[in-house]
Amino acid sequence: MRAGTRRLGIPSYLVLGLLGLFALGPLVLFAFNSLQTRSELASKPFGPPTSLHWENFGTAWREANMAAGLQNSAIVVLGTVAGVCVISGLAAYALARMNLPHTGGIVLYLVVGGALPTQMFLVPLFLLWARLDLDDSLFGLIVVYWALFAPFATLLLRSFLLTLPPEYEEAARLDGASEFCILTRVILPVAAPGFLTVALVTGLSAYNEFLFAVTFIQDADTMPVSTALFSFQRGFSQDYTLLSAAGLIMLLPMVVLFLCLQRRFIHGIAASGLGGA
Known part of the structure; x- marks a missing residue:
């Protein structure tokens, strides 16, 4: 029973993980964009910032x-x-x-x-x-x-x-x-x-x-x-x-x-x- 429960639980966790990634992915990109410069955002709009520009928030x-x-x-x-x-x-x-x-x-x-x-x-x-x-x-x-x-x-x-x-x-x-x-x-x-x-x-x-x-x-x-x-x-x-x-x-x-x-x-x-x- 425990092994069956575990086998049934793994696909469920995978689906939940994918849904969580789908929900949080745009927010992560949003945060990346807010910490980049304009030139860096134009060169790699989907990548993390090379340096954190906190002055954008100010x-x-x-x-x-x-x-x-x-x-x-x-x-x-x-x-x-x-x-x-x-x-x-x-x-x-x-x-x-x-x-x-x-x-x-x-x-x-x-x-x-x-x-x-x-x-x-x-x-x-x-x-x-x-x-x-x-x-x-x-x-x-x-x-x-x-x-x-x-x-x-x-x-x-x-x-x-x-x-x-x-x-x-x-x-x-x-x-x-x-x-x-x-x-x-x-x-x-x-x-x-x-x-x-x-x-x-x-x-x-x-x-x-x-x-x-x-x-x-x-x-x-x-x-x-x-x-x-x-x-x-x-x-x-x-x-x-x-x-x-x-x-x-x-x-x-x-x-x-x-x-x-x-x-x-x-x-x-x-x-x-x-x-x-």
């Missing part, structure tokens, strides 16, 4: 205004995560526990609304935001992200809450606890993995989102890092070493965050029932 940091971009992205991500967790948490609790009428129709509405292409709402939403003086504003972009990411977060949290036993909530109701007290004192501690999954998915989506950010934000000092990198690319379209360095700076925070929280993320997805059966 130049890209200054020229691309990465400090302001990362700060704006941090504000957008934190505001989006906080708002989506509150909105989707309240909506998911109501759909999962309060026996509302037409719950199936509401869930269907969330599924259909989340499946619609976001480009359909871009022009009318921009005109509305311009009238409300919310364009070129981080708060206006955060509100857009609330509406954009809340449907999926609500469905994920509802699926997670449906897996929790209701006995604790019933005991709290017998003790006279209100629904809000049950949500904050009973549900939230138990549903922490689900909320962490929602926070991570929403944060990654808000950090990487480009279409609404480039449409609603035009001021260079207010741009998130994704649009700051795009603006830098238009100005330095021929210097791929600096573009690679700036892209690597943008990539590293989310990679580190995901690596630190990947186990909790996978556990939350599996517990919610959205990871496949």
Whole structure:
């Protein structure tokens, strides 16, 4: 049995190794390009650098205004995560526990609304935001992200809450606890993995989102890092070493965050029932 298990395990590890190489290969080339000179990159675009030019990161940091971009992205991500967790948490609790009428129709509405292409709402939403003086504003972009990411977060949290036993909530109701007290004192501690999954998915989506950010934000000092990198690319379209360095700076925070929280993320997805059966 052990020998058979080992024989079956070797091809699996080989396949996983090839998939890992396929996923990490472009990132390694990305890092190589960011540490080369322009002439070296032109002579061997797929090879490692002969000498490490760390000054590319300093130049890209200054020229691309990465400090302001990362700060704006941090504000957008934190505001989006906080708002989506509150909105989707309240909506998911109501759909999962309060026996509302037409719950199936509401869930269907969330599924259909989340499946619609976001480009359909871009022009009318921009005109509305311009009238409300919310364009070129981080708060206006955060509100857009609330509406954009809340449907999926609500469905994920509802699926997670449906897996929790209701006995604790019933005991709290017998003790006279209100629904809000049950949500904050009973549900939230138990549903922490689900909320962490929602926070991570929403944060990654808000950090990487480009279409609404480039449409609603035009001021260079207010741009998130994704649009700051795009603006830098238009100005330095021929210097791929600096573009690679700036892209690597943008990539590293989310990679580190995901690596630190990947186990909790996978556990939350599996517990919610959205990871496949």
